[in-house]
Amino acid sequence: MALHNILTESGEWLSGDGPHSNIVISSRVRLARNLRNFAFPGWAKKADRIAVLECVKPQVESLPEMADAYSAYSQDLSALEKQVLVERHLVSREHAAKGVGSAVVMNRKQTLSIMINEEDHLRIQGIRSGLQLRNVFKLVDKVDTALGEKLDFAFHQQYGFLTACPTNVGTGMRASAMMHLPGLVLSEQINQVIQAVSKVGLAVRGLYGEGTEALGNLFQISNQITLGEKEDEILTRLNKVIEQILQHEVNSRASLLEKKAVLLLDNIGRAFGILRHAHSMASKEALNLLSCLKLGVDLGFFPEDGRLLVDQLFMETQPAHLQKSSQQKLQAEERDTLRADIVRAKLAKFPKPDGKKAIERGREERKEKDEKDSGAAA
Amino acid sequence: MNCDVCKQKTATVFLTQIVDGKMQKVNLCESCSKEKGVTDPKGFALADLLLGLGASEEMERGSTGQKCPMCGFSQADFKKTGRFGCSNCYEIFAEGLEAMLKGMHKGTTHTGKVPQRLLKARQHAEELKRLQRELRKAVDDEKYETAAELRDRIKHLEPGAAGV
Numbered sequence A: 001m002a003l004h005n006i007l008t009e010s011g012e013w014l015s016g017d018g019p020h021s022n023i024v025i026s027s028r029v030r031l032a033r034n035l036r037n038f039a040f041p042g043w044a045k046k047a048d049r050i051a052v053l054e055c056v057k058p059q060v061e062s063l064p065e066m067a068d069a070y071s072a073y074s075q076d077l078s079a080l081e082k083q084v085l086v087e088r089h090l091v092s093r094e095h096a097a098k099g100v101g102s103a104v105v106m107n108r109k110q111t112l113s114i115m116i117n118e119e120d121h122l123r124i125q126g127i128r129s130g131l132q133l134r135n136v137f138k139l140v141d142k143v144d145t146a147l148g149e150k151l152d153f154a155f156h157q158q159y160g161f162l163t164a165c166p167t168n169v170g171t172g173m174r175a176s177a178m179m180h181l182p183g184l185v186l187s188e189q190i191n192q193v194i195q196a197v198s199k200v201g202l203a204v205r206g207l208y209g210e211g212t213e214a215l216g217n218l219f220q221i222s223n224q225i226t227l228g229e230k231e232d233e234i235l236t237r238l239n240k241v242i243e244q245i246l247q248h249e250v251n252s253r254a255s256l257l258e259k260k261a262v263l264l265l266d267n268i269g270r271a272f273g274i275l276r277h278a279h280s281m282a283s284k285e286a287l288n289l290l291s292c293l294k295l296g297v298d299l300g301f302f303p304e305d306g307r308l309l310v311d312q313l314f315m316e317t318q319p320a321h322l323q324k325s326s327q328q329k330l331q332a333e334e335r336d337t338l339r340a341d342i343v344r345a346k347l348a349k350f351p352k353p354d355g356k357k358a359i360e361r362g363r364e365e366r367k368e369k370d371e372k373d374s375g376a377a378a
Numbered sequence B: 001m002n003c004d005v006c007k008q009k010t011a012t013v014f015l016t017q018i019v020d021g022k023m024q025k026v027n028l029c030e031s032c033s034k035e036k037g038v039t040d041p042k043g044f045a046l047a048d049l050l051l052g053l054g055a056s057e058e059m060e061r062g063s064t065g066q067k068c069p070m071c072g073f074s075q076a077d078f079k080k081t082g083r084f085g086c087s088n089c090y091e092i093f094a095e096g097l098e099a100m101l102k103g104m105h106k107g108t109t110h111t112g113k114v115p116q117r118l119l120k121a122r123q124h125a126e127e128l129k130r131l132q133r134e135l136r137k138a139v140d141d142e143k144y145e146t147a148a149e150l151r152d153r154i155k156h157l158e159p160g161a162a163g164v
């Protein structure tokens, strides 16, 4: 199958129909695996890398899960195509920088992608919409088991699966969830959450942006430890923490509705105004404004049928997707103009935000809850 | 994505850094990475940046001047890259490795998934041992018919036998 066929369809994780997908955008699990008796890709000579590739690629392609797959050598992909795959989280930035000796194979639904000769010989990655780490793990685990029957994976009695970097040794598993947390950011609780999470051996970082700045209020929560804990234990702990963050986000939104309605109305209203009328917009600005719009949909300020449009804009306004749609390489200024044009056109019929009902509903719910609580206390 | 250091130029070098057991991504532009010595292996231990300060020291203490016979990797290379050369390196540099792994993980023993192949190999080895025990007992008890049968089965299970 040709790449453009795959890319005209948006991946399953972008459809937003997984559990809690309003807040948990996607769940991702990747397994790092290597072949015994071959140097790791970063140290191997080109001939050895190619030998591993030619041994692994047919096995990956013959997986039943890859029946309708797209498969490509890295050197056959253009820089723009690679960047599109990076923006869809189907290949890593590191893998996009590879040339001869590497390849990627992915299924049509874009839920499974296998990078060959990234930092490790194999990176088996699954990604799905919403919070469903266990389902994603099941998929990559099954694929790993099948490949392990055909390929001689490097496995150590004590250390488990051996990886190029000792931070991945053991299970070789990195599981993560991408979360949209505007409520915690607006109520200034996000730093507390980040600190609490890093104390339990998990990592939180902004998905885009550098340092502490998190563009689009998007955060990634992942495990750090890969050795000394079973896959199941890692997933259980991670899941528990994600569910807690999810609950905090829901609570902070309710409390913002109740106590800081003006802040919400102002943020969402301004985002709507700028998105609808701007003529030049950097990718950073677009992410932050779209995040406000998404929050508006979640809170009921906009009709529910606007959700998919907003979610798609997150992806379509990314630099490579933008250039792909225009069929040419663009300078930064041209990109910003095109981005604003696309956003204006897509949102032309988007209704004005209406926060009144949502705020009233929030108050009523709070009242009911208080009555129930005081009733229970009496 | 902009460089984490100058916050102006586009980042082209992407690193994962562990500080106090916390993983951080570090993105550097061409000029900042040069300034930090990331591209200059002589002046800079990437392992220290990647795996936390002291990682390359642990490795140095473990093995001096040794090279992996399989891939030619040395501990100086680890210091430069923060990565191993091949799976065999985990044996060669085992001594310094323990202390380093202890710092970044929960213990140093894998408790998770074991590849099917190995599970089968393990079962196979256990079965072989069991049959050999039975054989010894049969011989001791002078049950020669049973012993002959067991010898046959062992022969089939031993490495190099057809169908294994």
Ligand SMILES: [Zn+2]
Residues within 6 Å of the ligand: B003, B004, B005, B006, B007, B008, B009, B028, B029, B030, B031, B032, B033
């Ligand atoms: Zn810089």
Ligand SMILES: [Zn+2]
Residues within 6 Å of the ligand: B068, B069, B070, B071, B072, B073, B085, B086, B087, B088, B089
């Ligand atoms: Zn080696």
